[in-house]
Ligand SMILES: NC(=O)C1=CN([C@@H]2O[C@H](COP(=O)(O)OP(=O)(O)OC[C@H]3O[C@@H](n4cnc5c(N)ncnc54)[C@H](O)[C@@H]3O)[C@@H](O)[C@H]2O)C=CC1
Ligand SMILES: CC(=O)[C@](C)(O)C(=O)O
Ligand SMILES: [Mg+2]
C-alpha cells in the first residue's frame with residue numbers, strides 16, 4: 001500500500017500502479033462475479049468489470065431494468081439470469097439491490113452463500129444495521145465492500161473516458177484468508193481511481209452524512225435559500241438561477257475540482273475573493289449545528305430506520321417520484337431547464 005500524506009495525516013491507500021488490472025484479473029480468474037441488481041450501481045460496476053476482462057454475470061428480475069441489461073449487451077441464459085440462477089452460478093455475489101430491497105431478498109441470497117463464496121456490498125448499510133435488516137452473513141464466506149464515492153452513472157462515464165472514481169473498501173469477514181486481495185481486485189475491476197480503507201460502520205455513517213449534507217441535501221437547501229432571497233428582492237429567475245447554480249456548476253466547480261478552492265478563488269476578482277473570504281466562516285458557523293444534528297441522527301440509527309421504513313413501502317417509488325417532481329417543478333429548477341436549453345452546445 002502507498003502511504004500518502006493527506007493534509008498532514010498519513011493514510012494507506014491502494015493505487016492502480018501497485019495493484020494493476022492484470023493483478024486483479026489474476027486474483028479473480030477463477031471467480032464468477034454475479035452482480036445482483038441492475039439499478040444504478042449494477043450497470044456501472046458490471047459493465048466496467050466486463051470491459052476490464054472479468055467473468056461477470058448479471059442477476060435481475062424481469063422488467064424494465066432487465067430489458068436495459070439486454071440492451072447493454074448482457075445475454076439471457078449466458079450472462080444474464082433471474083436472480084436465483086445468478087446466485088447459484090456466482091462465486092462472488094455483488095449485492096447491489098437498493099438497501100431496503102436487500103432486506104427482502106436476504107433470505108434467498110443467504111441460502112446460496114455456500115462456504116468459499118464471497119459476499120460483496122457497495123455500502124456498509126445492511127451489515128451495520130443488522131438488527132434492523134436481519135443481514136447476518138454466515139461465518140464461512142468472505143464479506144467485503146467496495147463503495148464507489150459517486151453515482152454508478154459517473155462510475156461508468158468516467159471509466160469510458162479513461163478516468164476513475166475513488167472508492168473506499170472494507171473487509172468485514174475473512175473466511176478464506178484471501179478476502180483482502182479479492183476485495184481490492186474488485187475495487188480495481190469496477191473502475192476505481194484509488195482505494196482507501198475503512199470499515200463498514202465508518203463507510204455507512206460517513207456516506208449517509210455526505211449525501212444528506214454537502215453532496216445532496218445541504219446543497220439544495222443552500223441553493224434554495226439564496227435563490228429565494230434574490231427573487232424576493234426583485235431579481236429575475238434567470239439572474240437568480242445563473243448567480244446561484246449555473247455559474248457554480250459550469251464555471252467555478254470545475255476549477256475547484258481541478259485545483260482546489262483557493263485556486264478557484266484566485267481566478268475570481270479580488271472583490272469576489274474579499275467577499276468569499278469574509279463570508280465562508282459565517283456560513284460554516286450557521287450550518288455546523290445542522291450538520292451535528294444530522295451526524296447524531298445517522299449515528300443513532302434514526303436515519304437508517306427512516307430509510308428502511310420509507311423505502312420498504314409498496315408505493316415508495318411513486319412517492320419518491322412525487323417529491324422529485326416537486327423539485328423539478330419549483331421555479332428555480334424550471335428556470336434551470338430553460339437555462340440549460342440555452343447553453344450553446346445544446347441549442
Ligand atoms: N446509486 C448509487 O450510485 C450508489 C449506490 N450505492 C449502494 O449500492 C447499492 C445498490 O444501490 P442502487 O444501485 O442505487 O440500487 P437501485 O435502487 O438502483 O436498485 C437496484 C435494483 O434493485 C432491484 N430491486 C428493487 N427491489 C427489488 C426486490 N424486492 N427484489 C428484487 N430486485 C429488486 C431493482 O430492479 C434494481 O434493478 C446500495 O447498497 C447503495 O447504497 C453506493 C454508492 C452509490
Ligand atoms: C452516489 C453516492 O455515493 C451516494 C450519494 O452515497 C448514494 O447514491 O447513495
Ligand atoms: Mg456514497
Ligand SMILES: [Mg+2]
Pocket residue numbers: 207208211
Ligand atoms: Mg449513499
